[in-house]
Amino acid sequence: MLNLDQYSSLGAALRDALDRWPNETCLIESDRNREKIRLTYSDFKDLALPLARALQDAEFAAGDRAAIIMTNQSKWLISAYALFHAGGVLVPLDYKLSAAEHLQLLAHCQAKFLIVEYHLWRAIMQAPGFENRKLKTVLVTEVPLRADLAGAYRWEEFRRKGDPVFVPRNRDDAACIVYSSGTGGRPKGCVLTHENYLEQCKSLTAWYPFWPGVRYLSILPTNHAIDFMVGFIGPFVCGACVVHLRTLRPEFVRDAFVRYKITYVSLVPLILKNLERGLRTKFAELSSAKRFLLNRMIAANKLLTRNRPHVKLSRRLLSQVHGAFGGELLALITGGAFVDPSTLQFFYDLGIPVVNGYGLTEAGTALTLNDLKPFRADTVGKPLPGVDLRILNPDADGIGEVAANSKSVMSHYLDDPELTAQTIADGWLLTGDLGRFDETGHLQLFGRKKNMIVTEGGKNIYPEDIETVFDGLPVKEYCVFAANYLWPAKSLGQEVLVLVLRLEQNQEFNEALKADIVARNRRLPDFKRVTGHILWNQDFPRTASMKIKRTVLAEEIGKTLDRATAVVEL
Amino acid sequence: MSTPDQTLEEILGLAAAHFKVPREKLAPDDDFFKSLGIDSLQTLDLLTKLENHFHVELPDYELQGVSDFRTLAGRIQARL
Numbered sequence: 197m198l199n200l201d202q203y204s205s206l207g208a209a210l211r212d213a214l215d216r217w218p219n220e221t222c223l224i225e226s227d228r229n230r231e232k233i234r235l236t237y238s239d240f241k242d243l244a245l246p247l248a249r250a251l252q253d254a255e256f257a258a259g260d261r262a263a264i265i266m267t268n269q270s271k272w273l274i275s276a277y278a279l280f281h282a283g284g285v286l287v288p289l290d291y292k293l294s295a296a297e298h299l300q301l302l303a304h305c306q307a308k309f310l311i312v313e314y315h316l317w318r319a320i321m322q323a324p325g326f327e328n329r330k331l332k333t334v335l336v337t338e339v340p341l342r343a344d345l346a347g348a349y350r351w352e353e354f355r356r357k358g359d360p361v362f363v364p365r366n367r368d369d370a371a372c373i374v375y376s377s378g379t380g381g382r383p384k385g386c387v388l389t390h391e392n393y394l395e396q397c398k399s400l401t402a403w404y405p406f407w408p409g410v411r412y413l414s415i416l417p418t419n420h421a422i423d424f425m426v427g428f429i430g431p432f433v434c435g436a437c438v439v440h441l442r443t444l445r446p447e448f449v450r451d452a453f454v455r456y457k458i459t460y461v462s463l464v465p466l467i468l469k470n471l472e473r474g475l476r477t478k479f480a481e482l483s484s485a486k487r488f489l490l491n492r493m494i495a496a497n498k499l500l501t502r503n504r505p506h507v508k509l510s511r512r513l514l515s516q517v518h519g520a521f522g523g524e525l526l527a528l529i530t531g532g533a534f535v536d537p538s539t540l541q542f543f544y545d546l547g548i549p550v551v552n553g554y555g556l557t558e559a560g561t562a563l564t565l566n567d568l569k570p571f572r573a574d575t576v577g578k579p580l581p582g583v584d585l586r587i588l589n590p591d592a593d594g595i596g597e598v599a600a601n602s603k604s605v606m607s608h609y610l611d612d613p614e615l616t617a618q619t620i621a622d623g624w625l626l627t628g629d630l631g632r633f634d635e636t637g638h639l640q641l642f643g644r645k646k647n648m649i650v651t652e653g654g655k656n657i658y659p660e661d662i663e664t665v666f667d668g669l670p671v672k673e674y675c676v677f678a679a680n681y682l683w684p685a686k687s688l689g690q691e692v693l694v695l696v697l698r699l700e701q702n703q704e705f706n707e708a709l710k711a712d713i714v715a716r717n718r719r720l721p722d723f724k725r726v727t728g729h730i731l732w733n734q735d736f737p738r739t740a741s742m743k744i745k746r747t748v749l750a751e752e753i754g755k756t757l758d759r760a761t762a763v764v765e766l
Numbered sequence: 767m768s769t770p771d772q773t774l775e776e777i778l779g780l781a782a783a784h785f786k787v788p789r790e791k792l793a794p795d796d797d798f799f800k801s802l803g804i805d806s807l808q809t810l811d812l813l814t815k816l817e818n819h820f821h822v823e824l825p826d827y828e829l830q831g832v833s834d835f836r837t838l839a840g841r842i843q844a845r846l
Contacts, residue, residue, distance in 0.1 A: 267827065294831060315827050443826050445810045470807050653806070722799045722806065722833060 197405065197434040200398045205365035205390040207280035209433050214241040214277075217435035220408045225270045226452060227442035233270050237435070240274060246355035248278040251309070253356050254333050258283030258363045261373065262309035263302055264419070265289045265316050268440045271337050271351060272418050273428055275311045280371070283363025284309075287373045287385075288419035291316055292721070295323035304383045305373050305610060308332040311351065314339045321346050367391035373610055374421060376557035377648070377656040385610030386557050395603035396560035397429050399580040403565060404460070404527070404551065406434035411524075413439045413452060413461040420654065422462050422532060425561040446470070453522040462529040465536070466652040468550070472539050475517070475546075490514075497547050503570050510547020517546050527551045531562060532654035534641075534688035537573035544571050553577055554639060557656075558625055560604030564639045575638035576631075585639065586624065587632055594632040595642050595686070599624040630686075641688055647681040647746060649691035651723045659693055660746075662724050665716050666695065670709065673698045673736050675744055676726060682750050683759040692727040694763055696753065698736060705731060714766055728763040768846065774839035777816060781835070784815050794836040816842060 198216065203209040218238035225233035235243070256262065262279050264286065266272045279286050287305045289298060291313070298320055302310065310331050312320070317336045320326060326346075334348035365371070371390045375383055406412070414427035431438050439456045441448060452458065463471070479490060493513045500506055500513075507526060511518040518525065528543060531553040540550045554576035555562035563585060566577035579585045583602040590596035605625045608616040619626055628646035631639050648658045659676035666674055675696045682694070695713065699705065717725045732753060737745040753762075768776065774794055782789040785802045792801055798809065806829075813824050822845045832838050 292830065313827075315825075319831075443810075444807075445814055445826070446807065447814070466805065467807065470805075718797050718833065721831070722797075 197401060197407070200394045200433065203394060204367050205280070205369070206371050206393055206429065207277075207283070207362070207365060209394065210277050210280060210429075211362060213237065213432045213435065214244075217408055220435050221437045222432065222435075223270045223273065223438055223440070224411075224456060225440045225442065226448075226455075228445075228448050229451065232442075235270065240277070244274045244277045244281065245360055246357065247274065247351075248281040248360035249358055250354045250356040251278060251282050251284075252360050254309075256282050256284060256309055256333075258365070259285060259369070260309065261285045261287055261305055261307045262311065263287040263289050263305065263307040265291050265298060265310070265312045266337065266418070267291050267313060267442070268414050268418050268423070268427075269337075269442060270440060271311075273432075273438070275335075275351075276428065278360075279309075281360060281362055283365055285370045285373060287375075288424060289375065290417060290419050292417070294721075295319040296325065299323055299325050299329065301375055301383060301385075302329065302331065305385055306330065310334045311337070313337050314343065317345070317348065318343075365390055367394070368607070370607065372424075374419075374424075374557050377658050377661065382612070382615070382660070383610075384612070384615070386606040387608050387610050388560060388606050392560045392604050392606060393425070393429060395582060396425060396562075397433060399582045399604070400425065400562065400565075401430055401434065402581050403567060404529075406431045406436035406460075408435035410434070410436035410459040411439055411456050412436060413441070413449075413456070413458040415441065415444060415449065415467070416462045416464060416654070420532070421555070421557050421561045422529070426460070426462055426529060446474070450520070453525070454520070455522075457522040457524040459524055459526050460529060461525070462531075464652065464654040465530060465533050465539070466654075468528065468530055468535065468539055468543075469652070472542050475542075494545050498545050501544070501547060501571075505544075505547070505549045505568055505571065507547065507549075514547055518548070521548065527568075529553070531555055531565075531576070533650040533652055534691075540571075540573040544573065551577075554629075554641060556627060556629075558606050558619065559600055559602065559627070560606070563598075563600050563602065563604075563627075572638055575634065575640050577639065578637050579639070585633075588626070590632065595630055596632070597645055598627045598629050598631045598639070598641075600627060601625070642686045643680060643684060643688060644678070647678050647750065649678045649680070649693060650688075651691075653723055655723055657693065657724055662693070662720055662726075665719050666713070669712060669716065671697050671703070672700045673744075675736060675746070675749065677746075677750055677753075679728075679759065679763065682730075682754045682757075684754070693725070695726045695729045696732050696749070697729055698732050698734070705729075710766070717766065726766065728765045730757065730762050730764070732757075768843075770839060770843050773820075773843045773846070774836060776819065777835055777839050777842070780815055780819055781812060784812060792835065794839075795834050797833045798835055798838070799833055820846060822846060 214237045222237045223235040262284050335351040335354050336348045337351040339350050367390050370387050372388045373385045412431050416423040497513050528550045543550045553562040553565040563583050564577040586599045587596040601624050630643045631641045663676050679692050679694050737748045778792050828841045
């Protein structure tokens with residue numbers, strides 16, 4: 197791999213990667229069973245440079261911000277490289293957000309340029325507030341003939357001949373602005389520098405290297421910190437290959453493992469569980485003789501991989517299982533949300549290690565990872581090289597807030613010094629997550645100090661952000677909380693949101709009110725919905741400026757009510 | 767070509783059969799995540815089923831932001 201210490205920016209490192217491995221395949225894109233694109237590093241460069249030149253001709257300058265809203269595909273990475281080459285700051289937005297949310301974040305980050313897929317642009321064009329956009333240039337991919345683009349350009353045609361100027365950046369310049377959450381009240385735009393990414397990449401690849409010939413299947417959205425690092429920067433600076441699928445239907449994902457002999461893949465816990473369910477069903481359908489044999493092989497594999505994985509041996513013992521994953525899989529990578537230890541153990545026992553880790557957007561990608569020496573299903577691993585972790589104010593069990601100090605920790609939240617000061621104190625990132633170290637140096641997580649949840653799909657949901665959907669609800673006042681914030685639980689998983697209602701005097705919780713709440717709730721994406729409500733019979737404590745004192749209210753509710761009886765399912 | 771109402775009716779029938787839910791329990795404006803008790807991955811399965819039935823190719827993004835049968839029917843109808 198490239199020696200990342202010698203580079204001052206992602207653009208510089210990637211530029212060298214394109215020249216270092218000209219004939220290696222860097223990108224494969226497949227739609228269902230049809231392979232659409234296969235690019236070498238040299239082909240990639242030939243596609244990216246004319247785009248960089250066209251951007252510069254359109255007055256895209258050093259430090260300018262450009263957003264990308266796209267599903268995982270080759271044009272995502274080509275565009276990102278072109279932006280870095282031209283010295284830009286990339287704002288990768290979650291394509292699963294609504295068009296209104298996209299507009300809100302585009303305004304917040306003051307992006308001048310936008311690169312977007314047609315179906316998403318179509319939705320943005322129809323969203324309220326579209327006419328107030330401040331975007332200077334919009335490039336849209338895969339536009340049908342005769343489509344109205346509202347002044348945008350076709351990505352495929354936006355290219356100019358002639359070498360673009362490579363614009364150098366310093367290590368402490370912003371590389372990306374990544375929204376960790378928040379479109380409702382307070383968007384949290386994490387400003388991550390070139391240094392953050394280069395250092396993070398160095399420490400991740402020290403434990404889990406890529407090399408030419410490795411094929412990484414990119415399923416997590418590329419806007420997500422994990423895929424951006426292990427599905428773009430990491431493989432590219434090592435000459436490896438990224439495989440994109442245009443559909444996430446389980447049957448095509450399964451085929452892709454085999455067709456492309458995948459080496460690594462990152463999955464959110466939801467998909468990991470789904471894979472486990474599928475395999476368990478298949479095992480249950482085996483004849484009793486075959487099942488007996490399988491169980492014996494699994495038992496033998498468990499014994500032989502007790503201290504560390506022996507992938508080659510496991511492949512021989514459990515050849516059919518490994519064959520279904522293409523036969524060259526080294527590890528599944530997961531993180532970003534709570535993973536059930538039994539799921540991790542299930543895969544490990546089959547000889548497929550799951551590299552479980554812990555991280556947050558504010559810390560680059562990951563802070564800890566399982567080093568598999570030996571495998572532990574009950575922890576999120578050890579701090580990565582260069583990451584210093586502390587447990588603040590530990591209780592009698594050693595559990596306290598996890599704080600991190602590392603060169604991968606973000607610079608600040610965009611335009612929010614107050615929130616930055618609350619989050620980074622004396623160089624330490626306060627994660628808001630509760631954990632402790634065991635005697636072997638593994639970090640175990642136990643819950644959250646903050647009012648938020650992380651879904652099984654890896655999404656951070658801040659209750660404040662979804663309250664607007666209940667605006668005008670005919671009650672005296674309301675508020676949304678993470679249930680685990682009201683009743684601190686020393687566990688993660690199955691995190692839910694609850695709506696706290698303070699009714700008017702003599703008002704009753706009736707069917708009409710319930711129907712109103714249910715209807716409003718359904719306007720939210722499924723993963724953002726509240727699952728139950730709580731009736732609270734006192735006025736909410738408020739500040740002088742009439743903001744709800746959430747911490748005080750949460751504490752009062754937690755002390756007064758019992759979770760089991762107070763939360764009524766919707 | 768099916769009318770929008772026919773398309774909607776066919777979708778409800780297919781969804782009920784695929785996820786083994788009585789047809790009468792499903793209504794056009796129902797949230798299919800809730801009424802079928804499925805997650806977003808399982809809805810992709812439903813999409814495959816619908817593709818085979820209507821002989822159209824539906825990109826995954828057709829499901830983005832859609833959670834009720836009526837809107838889903840509209841998306842499919844547009845491709846028939």
